[in-house]
Amino acid sequence: MKISYLENYAALSKKAASLIVEEVQHNPDLLFCAATGGSPTGMYAEMAKEKDIFGQMRVVKMDEWGIIPSEHPDSCETYLKKHLLGPLEIEDNRYTTFDTKPDVVEAECQRMNTFLTENGALDICILGLGKNGHIAFNEPADILQPYFHKALLADSTIAHDPALSQGHEPAYGLCVGMEGIMQSKKIIFLITGKGKQEAVKRIMERKIGTDCPASFLWMHPNVECLIDSSAV
Ligand SMILES: O=C1O[C@H](COP(=O)(O)O)[C@@H](O)[C@H](O)[C@H]1O
Numbered sequence: 001m002k003i004s005y006l007e008n009y010a011a012l013s014k015k016a017a018s019l020i021v022e023e024v025q026h027n028p029d030l031l032f033c034a035a036t037g038g039s040p041t042g043m044y045a046e047m048a049k050e051k052d053i054f055g056q057m058r059v060v061k062m063d064e065w066g067i068i069p070s071e072h073p074d075s076c077e078t079y080l081k082k083h084l085l086g087p088l089e090i091e092d093n094r095y096t097t098f099d100t101k102p103d104v105v106e107a108e109c110q111r112m113n114t115f116l117t118e119n120g121a122l123d124i125c126i127l128g129l130g131k132n133g134h135i136a137f138n139e140p141a142d143i144l145q146p147y148f149h150k151a152l153l154a155d156s157t158i159a160h161d162p163a164l165s166q167g168h169e170p171a172y173g174l175c176v177g178m179e180g181i182m183q184s185k186k187i188i189f190l191i192t193g194k195g196k197q198e199a200v201k202r203i204m205e206r207k208i209g210t211d212c213p214a215s216f217l218w219m220h221p222n223v224e225c226l227i228d229s230s231a232v
Contacts, residue, residue: 007229013045029057125180133212138178149174200227
């Protein structure tokens with residue numbers, strides 16, 4: 001894992017976007033796995049400044065809160081439309097998404113696993129860091145899930161977005177599994193935001209354990225980890 005410390009969020013966002021632009025220049029129709037949350041928002045805004053080069057890029061949603069409808073203002077779907085798909089003008093035929101309604105969960109996981117198998121490894125996977133060391137919704141546990149799956153959420157994950165508990169508290173999430181992440185050709189791991197010092201310390205021990213899913217990234221050959229001053 002290549003670690004770079006950036007002075008602030010703006011610098012982290014610019015650096016991350018420049019890494020993506022570089023990849024897209026060589027591989028215009030690459031498959032981009034998109035995280036949500038505060039960490040990648042600035043990076044998406046930087047990418048939007050060069051939107052013309054993203055005319056062929058394909059996007060797949062990384063995770064989604066269970067139960068809440070896709071059109072809910074706090075869904076990952078709404079976030080991606082606002083910050084990535086709209087500004088970069090990614091048409092529907094270049095975007096792969098999934099629904100988390102309880103009656104479709106199993107079928108959606110199956111469909112997403114088929115999609116990932118048929119479309120090969122993700123070219124770029126964007127990851128943020130959960131306060132408890134999670135990546136996507138792969139939460140600390142005795143065992144981790146390799147495939148796209150329904151994930152039980154830690155309390156700290158649900159508490160991360162207070163708006164979510166206003167009548168739509170998600171009991172679970174759907175997300176890409178550890179294999180999907182680890183098979184990615186390039187991972188851009190963004191660590192920014194308060195309350196992550198413990199998780200950062202745990203990662204920097206360079207010991208791999210299921211108590212900190214992010215620690216598995218030490219085994220990946222091509223991770224750019226960008227950390228800003230708010231997270232250390
Ligand atoms: O719960 C989550 O948190 C992480 C980090 O969120 P952020 O708002 O601090 O960026 C996010 O990357 C992850 O996708 C989500 O599951």
